[in-house]
Structures are given as C-alpha cells and as structure tokens.
Amino acid sequence: MTDLKTTTLSRRTMLLAAASAAPLLAISAGPARAGALPPTAVAYQPTPKDGKQCDGCNQFVAPNACKAVSGDIAPTGWCKLWVKKA
Ligand code: SF4
Incomplete structure (x- = not known):
C-alpha cells in the first residue's frame, strides 16, 4: 500500500534536489x-x-x-x- 503523503513528499524532495543540483551541473559543463x-x-x-x-x-x-x-x-x-x- 502506498502512503499518498509519503509519495508526495518524496516527489517534492526529488524536485528540490534536482533544482539545487542544476547550477552545479552548469558549472561542471565547462x-x-x-x-x-x-x-x-x-x-x-x-x-x-x-x-x-x-x-x-x-x-x-x-x-x-x-x-x-x-x-x-x-x-x-x-x-x-x-x-x-x-
Ligand atoms: S579561430 Fe577565433 S573565433 Fe574561431 S575558435 Fe579560434 S579563437 Fe574562437
């Protein structure tokens, strides 16, 4: 059984992590x-x-x-x- 609150939080956490990693990727691109x-x-x-x-x-x-x-x-x-x- 999937807990809707946990799934939403995980998705949000992943989006926040991706957003904070984007500038680092841009810097490492050369x-x-x-x-x-x-x-x-x-x-x-x-x-x-x-x-x-x-x-x-x-x-x-x-x-x-x-x-x-x-x-x-x-x-x-x-x-x-x-x-x-x-
Ligand atoms: S020739 Fe000039 S414009 Fe072309 S890559 Fe070399 S430095 Fe850049």
Whole structure:
C-alpha cells in the first residue's frame, strides 16, 4: 500500500534536489558562454589553417576558451570566425 503523503513528499524532495543540483551541473559543463556557437557550426578544427590559429585570433581567451565558440578551444585550433588579434 502506498502512503499518498509519503509519495508526495518524496516527489517534492526529488524536485528540490534536482533544482539545487542544476547550477552545479552548469558549472561542471565547462567554459560554455551564453550565446557562444557550437564548434560544429563554425567548422572548428583543432589544427591551424593557412597559418592562422586560435591564439592569433581576437576571440581567443587563454588558455583554452573562445568568446564566440563554446567548449575547449585549442590554441592551435581554427574556425571560420578567425579574426586577426588586434
Ligand atoms: S579561430 Fe577565433 S573565433 Fe574561431 S575558435 Fe579560434 S579563437 Fe574562437
């Protein structure tokens, strides 16, 4: 036999636990930035192209991030958004 009050409390406890864990999951997801594009959308590759690479790009954030593209970005990478560092 299921106690309705216990079931409701358990469901509520689980929802509260999930809500409090969400920020931790967001933090552990890495350096993703709001509005940043996924690497596949900009043809990101972890190797240079035509002598151009991320550590020479204006969007690069050392040691391994980018203002415009989400995820880990290799200093030696490249994508279609490359802009010469100012
Ligand atoms: S080339 Fe520039 S815009 Fe593209 S991933 Fe590298 S740092 Fe970011």
